[in-house]
Amino acid sequence: MSWTEKYRPGSFDEVVGNQKVIAEIKEWIKAWKAGKPQKPLLLVGPPGTGKTTLAHIIGKEFSDTLELNASDRRSQDALMRSAGEASATRSLFNHDLKLIILDEVDGIHGNEDRGGVQAINRIIKESRHPMVLTANDPYSKRLQSIKPRCRVLNLRKVHTSSIAAALRRICRAEGIECPDDVLRELAKRSRGDLRSAINDLEAMAEGEERIGEELLKMGEKDATSNLFDAVRAVLKSRDVSKVREAMRVDDDPTLVLEFIAENVPREYEKPNEISRAYDMLSRADIFFGRAVRTRNYTYWRYASELMGPGVALAKDKTYRKFVRYTGSSSFRILGKTRKQRSLRDSVAAKMAGKMHISPKVAISMFPYMEILFENDEMAYDISEFLELRDEEIKLFRKRKIKAPKRKKTPRKAEIKVGPLYSQKKDKGADKSINDKATDKSAKTPIKSSKKDDRPRDESSSSSDDKKPKEKQTSLFQFS
Numbered sequence: 001m002s003w004t005e006k007y008r009p010g011s012f013d014e015v016v017g018n019q020k021v022i023a024e025i026k027e028w029i030k031a032w033k034a035g036k037p038q039k040p041l042l043l044v045g046p047p048g049t050g051k052t053t054l055a056h057i058i059g060k061e062f063s064d065t066l067e068l069n070a071s072d073r074r075s076q077d078a079l080m081r082s083a084g085e086a087s088a089t090r091s092l093f094n095h096d097l098k099l100i101i102l103d104e105v106d107g108i109h110g111n112e113d114r115g116g117v118q119a120i121n122r123i124i125k126e127s128r129h130p131m132v133l134t135a136n137d138p139y140s141k142r143l144q145s146i147k148p149r150c151r152v153l154n155l156r157k158v159h160t161s162s163i164a165a166a167l168r169r170i171c172r173a174e175g176i177e178c179p180d181d182v183l184r185e186l187a188k189r190s191r192g193d194l195r196s197a198i199n200d201l202e203a204m205a206e207g208e209e210r211i212g213e214e215l216l217k218m219g220e221k222d223a224t225s226n227l228f229d230a231v232r233a234v235l236k237s238r239d240v241s242k243v244r245e246a247m248r249v250d251d252d253p254t255l256v257l258e259f260i261a262e263n264v265p266r267e268y269e270k271p272n273e274i275s276r277a278y279d280m281l282s283r284a285d286i287f288f289g290r291a292v293r294t295r296n297y298t299y300w301r302y303a304s305e306l307m308g309p310g311v312a313l314a315k316d317k318t319y320r321k322f323v324r325y326t327g328s329s330s331f332r333i334l335g336k337t338r339k340q341r342s343l344r345d346s347v348a349a350k351m352a353g354k355m356h357i358s359p360k361v362a363i364s365m366f367p368y369m370e371i372l373f374e375n376d377e378m379a380y381d382i383s384e385f386l387e388l389r390d391e392e393i394k395l396f397r398k399r400k401i402k403a404p405k406r407k408k409t410p411r412k413a414e415i416k417v418g419p420l421y422s423q424k425k426d427k428g429a430d431k432s433i434n435d436k437a438t439d440k441s442a443k444t445p446i447k448s449s450k451k452d453d454r455p456r457d458e459s460s461s462s463s464d465d466k467k468p469k470e471k472q473t474s475l476f477q478f479s
């Protein structure tokens, strides 16, 4: 049994925080017992603050409890069948009062939930039994019509010092030593969510008798705490309903998939378990893709089942060990390589523009470029031709390129651009090479080349004959 269940308060005295709300609840119960029917209670508050716990404690004050999860498949008929009958029929004696609990009435649902709000409103209207509803989001659209029919009690996040005190009690009961500052830090990180604080404590205390600062560092979390709770539930448990519950996080579900995928081999030990888990994840990924392609987001449900319960049941048994879960390394890698990738793309775009090839083909030519860039002159010419910046050049060569010493012949650089490539078309490119390749004497050759209206192939061939052929094996040889 998880610690959150083990230490779930059984009476109002054990509930931490929200004492004003508890006082109002007690009055509400008193009124019902005195034969004065009351509006249903709507407990609204952040997760892990004790709404469900309070509903169950209230249930103990009545003869019976009928609990419905409003997030489950419930249509108007289903709700009325199960709760409607019970709510409308009541004997004349108050000791027969049944508490109807509707948990998470602001849940997220698909089309089959049409009529759910209507059904809830109908039950509220017709019920002669006390009712407690719970919800997380006070601004949920679903609550708009329900709220006016209820007595709304807002639960606040549990105070850090109260959470620390609750954790201290659990440590004492479990025989675990933990310094106060560590407990306070844990409480602070839970941001008012006592359930998450207890879950963290349990994970950190696994197999330990003492929890110290060091362990606290290991368990450090960021804003993605809910996400880690989901990962922990999937990897640590084989309880399908617990896993499903934990999978309901605010984060992008594909991010949850990434985090689970990252941590599977940290938790699972047998190769066939790991293989089964990744099989489930890859199937889930297919459904995510399908959902995006077809915009039919009901596919998410399949994905969620596969990456949640599917991965959880991929293991033969649960492992009792402390595992440090980490975020997805694929994002870290993408983050680290972002600069490199943008350089790659900008060079590919330049090559594509000048060489009339696609960026993809350009990227496939990078290994050849590295070879070509080993030669100083070639490296100089190509980078001039492509107008590469220094950092782009570094993609192909680490050493600096020295400007080649050449004779001041006007045609030389033009020829190097290569007879295959149309010099008629790309005068701009030739010019830039001429400008720099011919160094200080650049002006003369450009002038002469501009005046020259003859096709370059012919004009260049005579002077070209005398030059070493090797220099003509330009960029375009490998295209």
Ligand SMILES: Nc1ncnc2c1ncn2[C@@H]1O[C@H](COP(=O)(O)OP(=O)(O)OP(=O)(O)O)[C@@H](O)[C@H]1O
Pocket: 003, 004, 005, 007, 008, 009, 014, 015, 016, 017, 045, 046, 047, 048, 049, 050, 051, 052, 053, 054, 134, 135, 136, 158, 166, 194, 195, 196, 198
């Ligand atoms: N105020 C509280 N006092 C004592 N324990 C609490 C309190 N709030 C939460 N807990 C602990 O957290 C567990 C989960 O609490 P509970 O299910 O009542 O939260 P909730 O507010 O209904 O959350 P959710 O909105 O996610 O359903 C409980 O079993 C209990 O161990």
